[in-house]
Amino acid sequence: MKQMTESQLQELEQDLNTIRxxxxxxxxxxxxxxxxxxxxxxxxxxxxxxxxxPFGFIPPVFVAATFSLGLSKIIENMEIGHNVMxxxxxxxxxxxxxxxxxxxxTACSSDSWRRTHNYEHHTYTNIIGKDRDYGYALLRLSDDxxxxxxxxxxFFNYILLSVFFQWGxxxxxxxxxxxxxxxxxxxxxxxxxxxxxxxxxxxxxxDYAFFPLVTLPVAPxxxxxxxxxxxxxxxxxxxxxFCGHFTQDAETFNEKDCxxxxxxxxxxxxxxxxxxxxGSKWVHLLSGHLSYQIEHHVFPDxxxxxxxxxxxxxxxxxxxxxxxxxxxxxxxxxxGVVKRILTYSLPDRLRMKLTSQxx
Amino acid sequence: MLAKNTHTKAxxxxxxxxxxxxxxxxxxxxxxxxxxxxxxxxxxxARIEQVIQETPxxxxxxxxxAARWAxxxxxxxxxxxxxxxxxxxxxxFSLSSSPExxxxxxxxxxxxxxxxxxxxxNWLHDKPxxxxxxxxxxxxxxxxxxxxxxxxxxxxxxxxxxxxLSHLETMVTRDFRAPVTLLYFVRxxxxxIAAERLKALESRYSALTLNVIATDESDKPRYLKSQDLKxxxxxxxxxxxxxxxxxxxxxxxxxxxxxxxxxxxxxxTFFSTAAPALSPDLKNQALGGEVQFAKSNLEANSEGDASxxxxxxxxxxxxxxxxRMGICHQCSCRKTSGxxxxxxxxxxxxxxxxxxxxxxSIPHGPVTISV
Numbered sequence: 001m002k003q004m005t006e007s008q009l010q011e012l013e014q015d016l017n018t019i020r021x022x023x024x025x026x027x028x029x030x031x032x033x034x035x036x037x038x039x040x041x042x043x044x045x046x047x048x049x050x051x052x053x054p055f056g057f058i059p060p061v062f063v064a065a066t067f068s069l070g071l072s073k074i075i076e077n078m079e080i081g082h083n084v085m086x087x088x089x090x091x092x093x094x095x096x097x098x099x100x101x102x103x104x105x106t107a108c109s110s111d112s113w114r115r116t117h118n119y120e121h122h123t124y125t126n127i128i129g130k131d132r133d134y135g136y137a138l139l140r141l142s143d144d145x146x147x148x149x150x151x152x153x154x155f156f157n158y159i160l161l162s163v164f165f166q167w168g169x170x171x172x173x174x175x176x177x178x179x180x181x182x183x184x185x186x187x188x189x190x191x192x193x194x195x196x197x198x199x200x201x202x203x204x205x206x207d208y209a210f211f212p213l214v215t216l217p218v219a220p221x222x223x224x225x226x227x228x229x230x231x232x233x234x235x236x237x238x239x240x241x242f243c244g245h246f247t248q249d250a251e252t253f254n255e256k257d258c259x260x261x262x263x264x265x266x267x268x269x270x271x272x273x274x275x276x277x278x279g280s281k282w283v284h285l286l287s288g289h290l291s292y293q294i295e296h297h298v299f300p301d302x303x304x305x306x307x308x309x310x311x312x313x314x315x316x317x318x319x320x321x322x323x324x325x326x327x328x329x330x331x332x333x334x335x336g337v338v339k340r341i342l343t344y345s346l347p348d349r350l351r352m353k354l355t356s357q358x359x
Numbered sequence: 360m361l362a363k364n365t366h367t368k369a370x371x372x373x374x375x376x377x378x379x380x381x382x383x384x385x386x387x388x389x390x391x392x393x394x395x396x397x398x399x400x401x402x403x404x405a406r407i408e409q410v411i412q413e414t415p416x417x418x419x420x421x422x423x424x425a426a427r428w429a430x431x432x433x434x435x436x437x438x439x440x441x442x443x444x445x446x447x448x449x450x451x452f453s454l455s456s457s458p459e460x461x462x463x464x465x466x467x468x469x470x471x472x473x474x475x476x477x478x479x480x481n482w483l484h485d486k487p488x489x490x491x492x493x494x495x496x497x498x499x500x501x502x503x504x505x506x507x508x509x510x511x512x513x514x515x516x517x518x519x520x521x522x523x524l525s526h527l528e529t530m531v532t533r534d535f536r537a538p539v540t541l542l543y544f545v546r547x548x549x550x551x552i553a554a555e556r557l558k559a560l561e562s563r564y565s566a567l568t569l570n571v572i573a574t575d576e577s578d579k580p581r582y583l584k585s586q587d588l589k590x591x592x593x594x595x596x597x598x599x600x601x602x603x604x605x606x607x608x609x610x611x612x613x614x615x616x617x618x619x620x621x622x623x624x625x626x627x628t629f630f631s632t633a634a635p636a637l638s639p640d641l642k643n644q645a646l647g648g649e650v651q652f653a654k655s656n657l658e659a660n661s662e663g664d665a666s667x668x669x670x671x672x673x674x675x676x677x678x679x680x681x682x683r684m685g686i687c688h689q690c691s692c693r694k695t696s697g698x699x700x701x702x703x704x705x706x707x708x709x710x711x712x713x714x715x716x717x718x719x720s721i722p723h724g725p726v727t728i729s730v
Contacts, residue, residue: 032445040389047390090677093447096385096401098679100654100730103379119656202376210377 001251001272002323009264015317016267016298019310023302031303032092038079038285045072053225054215066225070232071286076105077237078288079304085114087301106233108170109199112192116173122300126245126273127253134245134252136161136168137177140344142252147347154345165234170200236286239334244293247275248336249326270297271318275326276311277333284308294325396492402440403428405495407487408466413552416473417518418484419455423466424495430461431498433529434522434600434628438681439469440494443482449681450479453521453602453628454498455553457528470552472518502628504529505598508537512591514583514611516544516603520552522628523602527557531564540568540591544583544607546575583610588618595619601627646700648722652676652730653695661722666702668717671730678717678730685719692717697726 004012049069056062081104083089089097096102103110116132124130128144135141139158140151161168173192178184207226212219251272258269274293277283284291284305292307295314302310318325328336343351374383385401397404405428409421431437431454440449456468474480487493502522505511513523520543530539545551551571561569570590574581588594599620601608608627615625647662650670659674668690671678680690685703691714699708699720707723708715715728 028444028446030445032442036389040393043387043390047387087677090679092445093679093681095679096380096382096388099677101381105379202379206377210373 001253001257002268004264004268004321006262006264008321009262009268011264012267012317012321012323013262013264015320016314019313019317020299020302023299023306023310027091027303031089031306034305035080035084035089035092035097035303038075042072042075042080045069045075049225049229050211053211053222054218056221056225057218062221062225066228066232069225069229073105073229073233074236074286077233078240078290079285081105081110082288082290083304085110086118088303090301103199105203106169107166107196107200107203108172109195112170112173112195112199118300122297124258125270125297126251127255127258127269129255130258132172132175136172137175138168139341141246141340142344143348144252144254147344151345155341158341162235162238163231165238166203166230167200170196240287240290242337243277243330243333244274244290246337246340247326247328247333248340249324250275267298268323270294271314271323271325273297275328275333277328277330279330283330291330294327397425399492402494403496404492405439405467407489407491407493410489413470413554414550416484417470417550417552418473419468419470419553420483421466421468422493422495426465428495429497431458431467432503433458433525434502434504435498435500436502436522436628437469437498438496440496440681441479441482441487443478448479448482449494449496451684453500453502453525455521455524457525457532459529459532470518470521470524472552500628502600502602502626504535508535510538510593510597511540512594512597512599513539513541514544514599514601514603514607515541516607517546517550518552519603519607521602523600524553524556526600527560527564527567530566531560535566537566538568538592538597539564539566540597541570542583542587542591543569543571544574544603545571547573548576583607583614585614585617588614597624599625601625646721646723648697648724648726650722651725651727653727654729664702664721666718667699667715667720667722667726667728670722671717676730680718683718685716690717691715693729694720695727695729698723699726 045068049065049067049072052061052065052068056065081102084097084102085099085104087099090099100114104113121131121133126134128134128142135145138161139154140147174189174196175184179186179189207230208223211226212223215222251269253269253273258265261269271294274297276294277291279287279291289304289307290296292304292311295302295307295311296304298314299307299310315325317323327333343355346354371383374386375381377383378386380386382401385399388399388401391398391400397406403425405422405424407420408423411419411421413419434453436451436453438449438451440447442448452469452471454467455470456466461467471480471483473484504526511526513526515523523541523543527539527541529535543551543557548571551557557569557571561567570587572581572583572587591597595618597620599611599615601611603611612625612627616622646664647660650659650661650667652658652671652674655676657674657676659670661670665673668678668680668683678690678692683690685701693712694708694715695712696710698710699715700706700723701708702719702721708720717728717730
């Protein structure tokens with residue numbers, strides 16, 4: 001990690017605070033209009049998908065319905081749910097867009113998400129052992145973790161995690177790895193499990209029981225379409241999220257280095273631990289602007305569609321302080337992720353040998 | 360009826376499962392709003408049908424609320440919500456029409472004065488065109504006419520006339536048979552709100568004695584005085600209703616007391632948006648304390664009379680809120696421990712778990728709230 005003195009960190013903090021204050025002072029009708037437009041798009045896609053689905057016995061209609069529902073879930077999870085729960089739109093004082101009461105369209109309960117993501121991940125970003133999002137306690141993505149033979153198969157675990165991503169996320173707070181190690185007891189997690197069953201059950205009931213059953217004659221088609229839409233959302237959101245922190249140059253941190261850290265140090269950690277990818281307006285919308293992961297991690301509660309506007313200023317601050325700004329095309333960043341998952345599945349000696357050879 | 364109730368309950372339960380929200384009917388609002396804002400389910404919409412310029416700085420808005428609005432009693436007020444520069448703002452105003460107008464024609468009126476620097480009142484005066492739709496909450500408040508009829512004295516100042524207009528219109532249509540006197544204080548004759556309605560009421564309603572007093576038309580201000588009350592026949596037997604600026608209310612309370620009117624016969628209602636001053640005995644208490652925002656995992660320290668809402672906002676939190684003056688309850692939340700002082704009443708709360716309004720609660724020692 002780049003070494004900076006306390007006064008340099010203080011200057012960094014001030015530079016970034018200035019960017020933040022400028023946006024805060026400018027929040028208003030434009031932001032409200034944007035999020036309302038996205039919400040209308042989401043509602044139209046979901047209603048469209050659900051209405052078309054029973055006619056899915058016509059193949060092009062099946063494809064359109066599945067895509068429509070899948071897109072609606074992606075937009076709701078990424079650009080609406082995730083961002084609303086960060087408090088990006090609390091200033092609008094609209095009860096249906098309030099961070100603490102919003103419930104999103106995925107198996108993970110919003111309360112669990114607010115604890116594990118908003119608090120743990122965004123506070124302890126990329127600190128090995130503290131940020132359980134780093135590898136999701138399932139993948140070995142840096143040499144801070146000792147290699148074990150089971151890691152050989154971690155690419156398959158990654159594929160499984162991506163396919164069932166909403167269930168992986170919803171069970172994240174169970175901390176299964178700590179239960180296995182005997183650090184906590186399953187009993188301690190009963191309140192969480194009750195919450196998981198309630199929310200996960202609700203989602204499964206909706207997509208895999210209710211909507212297929214109300215259109216009974218075509219139930220298998222509706223079930224297949226709903227499964228397809230959920231799969232589409234799972235693969236996309238998992239990919240976007242992996243590109244945010246597990247790319248080749250995204251840094252990790254030690255708990256020791258971050259004890260009693262200043263706000264400036266926290267900013268530095270967010271800047272160097274996150275990575276962006278480039279793309280069209282639609283790519284940014286569908287990723288909930290997590291394509292601007294660096295901006296998001298520095299300013300998690302600014303409305304996400306402002307990130308492209310402030311990106312230049314954040315990059316300028318990085319240049320000024322000699323901090324790397326990790327970005328690249330989607331393909332390039334994702335290739336880095338896959339490479340990281342694969343290389344760290346190997347024993348250290350073998351990995352060193354492979355990576356030290358000139359490509 | 361019972362069958363219908365279980366039916367709606369089951370539908371509501373199903374809606375919650377399908378749309379992941381406590382008010383499932385509002386799920387379609389973003390689309391319905393585009394078709395017709397009056398179709399919205401999340402709140403009760405009301406269309407502005409007509410705007411009447413009462414005085415240079417006061418307008419009456421004739422509203423047509425959606426039919427499901429539950430109605431009101433004369434003298435009650437409502438929260439309205441409007442979006443000003445992307446932010447949903449809610450404010451409380453008295454209804455100035457009679458319940459009969461609502462029952463027969465489905466219309467209500469709000470009479471609103473432009474407050475200097477007022478975000479919502481200025482927006483209402485300048486922005487919405489005829490046909491615009493605003494949010495209308497259910498009516499509340501206990502500024503109600505005596506039942507059965509008893510002699511009444513109204514003392515109103517400025518735009519404090521609004522609930523009195525509602526009362527008078529209602530008294531006429533219901534043939535309220537008891538003497539009624541209105542002492543109406545305005546700065547100048549130009550500032551009489553609803554002058555024509557008042558004139559018409561006076562001629563139609565023989566029980567009414569109307570006395571309009573301009574305070575600022577002579578060299579010396581002409582405020583309420585003992586003589587005004589002496590001219591009211593049978594003062595002690597009257598129910599007195601007060602609505603106006605704080606100065607007028609204080610003066611009236613004092614004079615009424617001198618004339619032997621009992622406290623329980625005096626009714627007053629909220630009036631202005633000015634932050635209410637703390638009573639002197641409250642100032643002597645040590646205010647402020649350590650505030651724990653349990654849900655946000657944050658702590659803040661406060662000294663002095665900052666409200667929990669202000670403390671939360673200063674700590675970077677944005678709790679849901681509305682009027683910021685203790686009326687609309689949008690900011691109500693659970694206090695799990697600690698004592699707070701109610702800014703409006705000066706009363707201390709109990710120490711335990713209870714619902715409080717953030718905007719008017721001042722910590723008194725350490726407090727934990729679920730924000």
